[in-house]
Amino acid sequence: MAITIIPKKSSVTGKVPDSTSLAVGEIAVNLADGKIYTKRSDNTVINLSGSLEGHTHSISDVSGLQTELDGKVDSVNGLEGAVVLISDDIGEGTGNFSNSE
Numbered sequence: 001m002a003i004t005i006i007p008k009k010s011s012v013t014g015k016v017p018d019s020t021s022l023a024v025g026e027i028a029v030n031l032a033d034g035k036i037y038t039k040r041s042d043n044t045v046i047n048l049s050g051s052l053e054g055h056t057h058s059i060s061d062v063s064g065l066q067t068e069l070d071g072k073v074d075s076v077n078g079l080e081g082a083v084v085l086i087s088d089d090i091g092e093g094t095g096n097f098s099n100s101e
Helices: 065-069
Strands: 008-010 027-030 035-039 045-047 083-085 097-099
Parallel strands (some): 008 027
Antiparallel strands (some): 027 035, 035 045
16 A cells, blocks of 8 residues: 655745744645755754755756866776766766776
């Protein structure tokens, strides 16, 4: 039998749960803002979705990634030299890289 979990929720834009309305580890969702909150053991309420705000890249969007890596990576899986990304092989969980030397 499936179990349905229904978190506390609000549809009011900008509404954040206060620490008295959540138990430690309990989840609350603001449907209007698309944000998820929880309460920590120190009684603070944190936004779990904050790190996702403004994220627009997918794993297939690697344009400019090679430029960002140039000079910042010395080795990959023990291989040294220039690190070259093969964009056709990059996908979620693949980790396909090559050593140009």
